[in-house]
Amino acid sequence: MKLTKRQIDNAACDENKARCLWDDNLTGFGVKLLPSGAKRYFVKYRSYGGGRRAKQRWFTIGTHGQIPFEQAKEDARQILAAVKRGEDPQGEKLAIRDAPKLVDAWEKFEREELANKKPATIRDYTSCWERHIAPRLGSTKAVDVSRSDVSRLHQSLSNTPYLANRMLALLSSLMNRCEAWEWREQGTNPCRFVKKFEEQPRERYLSSPELERLGKALRDLVDEGAIWPDVANLIKLLLLTGARRNEIATCEWGWIDWERQVIMLPDSKTGAKPLFLGDSAIEVLQRQKVTTRDPASTYVFPGKKQNYPLVNLSKPWKRICEFAELNDVRIHDLRHTAASIAVGKGVALPVIGRLLGHTQTQTTARYAHVDNQPALAAANAIGNGVADCIE
Template sequence: MANINLTINYVEKLKPSDKKFNVRDKLINELILRVSPSGTKTYYLDVKLPNRRTMKKIGDAVVLTPQMARERAKEMLLQIQAGETFKPKLTLRKLLDKYYTTHELENYKTGQYTIDCIKKHFTWLFDRPVESITFIEIEQWRSKRIKTVTAATANRNVDMLKGALTYAYKHKLIDSNPLKGFPRLPEADSEEKVRYLTDEEYAALMVALDEREDELRAKRARTRAHAKGQHLPDTSATVYADYFKPLILTALGTGIRRNAIFHLLWSDIDFDNDTITLRASWAKNKKTAIIPMSRKVKAVLEAWRKECPGEIVFPSPKDGGYLDNADQSFAVVLKKAGIKNFRWHDMRHDFASRLAMAGVDLNTIRELMTHSDISTTMRYAHLSPNVKKKAVDMI
């Protein structure tokens, strides 16, 4: 087979066969792409050493573009010419598992949170040599990230990754830090970040949630009408069609952070004393907190408890384990309600803002929000222009 000018399009369209086969690059003869029967595509360097011929793995095609593979192949060829042996490159996975996780857990209370965030947001870099990470790909990731979070949150995410790479460089695990000098995004003033629902938006959201419930029930009824769907539970008489509406009502009525509410257990809910325990393992500040439960939230959870008898309060509909996100359903109901520029975390802002507008003092809001410092509470405890107008009209 003649050498091929490997391109992204060519590699993506390449089909596997019943036996593995190689495609040699036209630009760098030593670079080959191996395609296995399972469809796995891997770049190798095929070189002739003084006493033997050998193939050295460069990386997976799902991670490396052809041009990236060529650059790595050139580096490896230069190593051979210089008489160097192939040193295994430090991947992000190895950096976390062998070095950085232990460092974070031993030195910082928020160490586990940092590691969890890196694993959540940068899994796509795990099997890459850390020195191959580039500014442009992190910029591209961040551009997508800020569509759903604030610039401050995106900055924190990148800072966590940069912290791991800085650690590797300081401890001479890598020769250079690929993200040294990576710029942070400008962050808006704290008041600009606070977003809460107007009364009209809140009402529209409730209508959208009810419409979603009706659609789910209608879909379930159609499915149960067929033999293959008769084993599914009948939701026509249940209070909730699935987990999503009680999840949103609980989030709006408690201000609990997303990660904590996704990991709530029924053992955390005390219906006798009307409290919810936020376990330290899922709290941002890694401290256990007990918050009061309003009558509305209690009614929601009591009704949902009858329909959800397992251990997890809001289990994933996929596997019954912990939820990892509810972004798609959230986006659908927001669109249906005509609500724009409202993120999941803004439900927390909404909770604090409504407390402030109801005249609740800042220290109580701080305790309900589980803030360590009241200065953090100040950005939530704002008043809408209408409330300010009513206040001056009272004079």
């Protein structure tokens, strides 16, 4: 029977049971009559042009009355022609509908890879995802994220170039994972040609007068009981070693090799490494043994909570800076100051790199041939430059 528009207009189904009208002139094409009164055009076929063992597919073309009958029939011809070419139009439609979203990529990344990162990295990545990427692109299918989407998001953070570039790096990493998981075509990372913002490196070093004011502030605030001796000793040790804050703040007594004058850090931003201690740094540590708020603690600088290190330095550091009249100085700038003093004392750059544990691969390779003695000499050079000001 040849299916016509008039037939469809006049056709109806039982009250509780749908039925189909078929077009004998175009095998697989028909219209489904629903109890609701709706009439929907469809094509029935075997996927990829296969035989009886191939999966049976029902492809809905549209609703009668919303698209013309002849248009529906022509669409059916195109679909069936695609099936003869070995395609699966309904399968592709379902794949697009069920394609994973970017939030699925994040959950897989979080579950399989992020858990192995360092705590600070986990914190930074999670914050960047939750605050910037998820609200804008989380519900977008991974395959549909475009370069214009990425560019708009990147531009929206133009007032914070560093953050914008870190966000771009994280998103690019997620897109690379999507390619690896075959959620996107290979080589389609939409972050690839989005230009990063220029970042102005922050160069802030404490001058000799500023170091003197810092030393006085540490002494006076301890005498007044405004800060704990632990805080003052921690600040001094950061200056004397050029270490990162957490490398000192989470240090345990068992990591210190007093004879070799090193702290053997089991982990750091760049992995396990020795932290060299000049004579002035050793003196600070010996003083800390006496003044520590918790002599029984395994941590060199114990926090208020038992069995926890000193973690919150923001409030005491703000008080110290106000007392010492230090403007725009971060705790991390103490590390920069240590490096600048070492340079001023004529210490070779590779030795400074070994001392501070820089992250550049090519630089680290050069440090591999520097033995402990020059590094200890560098630690003493920094100590001599700092100690006169802060003691």
